[in-house]
Amino acid sequence: MSHAAVSPVLVIHGGAGVIKREMTPAREQAVRAAMSQALHDGYAQLKAGKSALDAVAVAIAVLEDDANFNAGRGAVFTHDGTNELDAAIMDGYTLRAGSVAGVRRIRNPILLARAVMEQSPHVMLSGDGAEAFAQSIGMPLVDPSYFRTDERWQQLQKALKEDAAKKPHADVETARHFGTVGAVALDAQGHLAAGTSTGGMTDKRWGRIGDSPIIGAGTYANSGCAVSGTGWGEFYMRTVAAHAICMKVTEMRVPLKRAAAEVINQDIPSMGGNGGAIALDAGGHISIPFNTDGMYRGWMGADGVAHVALYGDEDDGTAELPVPAPAESSAQP
Secondary structure, three states: OOOOOOOOEEEEEEEEEOOOOOOOHHHHHHHHHHHHHHHHHHHHHHHOOOOHHHHHHHHHHHHHOOOOOOOHHHOOOOOOOOOOEEEEEEEOOOOEEEEEEEEOOOOOHHHHHHHHHHHOOOOEEEHHHHHHHHHHOOOOOOOHHHHOOHHHHHHHHHHHHHHHOOOOOOOHHHHHHOOOEEEEEEOOOOOEEEEEEEOOOOOOOOOOOOOOOOEOOOEEEOOOEEEEEEEOHHHHHHOOHHHHHHHHHHOOOOOHHHHHHHHHHHHHHHOOOOEEEEEEEOOOOEEOOEOOOEEEEEEEOOOOOOEEEEEOOOOOOOOOOOOOOOHHHHOOO
16 A cells, blocks of 8 residues: 655744733734744745754744744843753654753754754753854854843843842743744654754743753654643643653544643643643644643645744634545555
8 A cells, every 4th residue: 555645744833921912013023924934944845855854943943043032042031141042853753852951152052952963972962061062063152142132131130120029920921931932844754853942931040941952841753743842841841741742642542632732731731830832743733732822833734825823812724724634545546
């Protein structure tokens, strides 16, 4: 029985959190344009016959270069006024993975995470060591000032004032959960990949690391499922959220949408956390569960159209997605 060729799919997110219809039209337009650009550039890789891994890395790098997202250039500030970036990437076909945490001079952490996977014997490198590895493979370092944006600096000042007043963060969701970026992709060979990149939490202390660079927590892919999470990282770590979704799909045969909803909208909130995720299975089914006001999200499939949505009440098109036929049913007798 010959299997029909797989239609490639790319799904991206730019973070979940307090996303209300209050941003300026210019800001909203810039965010939508960046999401659309990431989808087009990533999908072009898939169309050219490149791997899911290539699509994920390219799409995330576009978002890392845009200051509207809490990753790369737009990373938030730590309590000490520095930027510490985390990223991970995973190849579902081989289960190879690469990750970096707490880097301060890497323009595109997702590309360094991929280099860790492909050019080192390790999975996860952190801080100065990760940057020394970057230099050893010829990846240029940027001056930390590259990451300094006035908007993020003001967010830190506000958080520090609230610290001093012993007030909980008034905009705790925005301060903490906003803007992680990620991508999941299915290529023409039927292989899946996932990646996530983040600047972490505003006002984070003591070298805090979230779920994004932790394989299985915020990022995971295997032969049947790929997931990138965004939300309150501590809860994604405690539930091993991305891995939990994929195990339900591949081992327990739970449909993707149900598997993702059970973890993101039941397990995590029951413990006091919140957030969202993008998930994709080997059949090309997409799931984008979230339990926050909104989530920057987008996807592109065979129609070559970039579908982008930001708000919770906005139709992102996934509800009406055609269910892909099983490969067997299109086999020639």
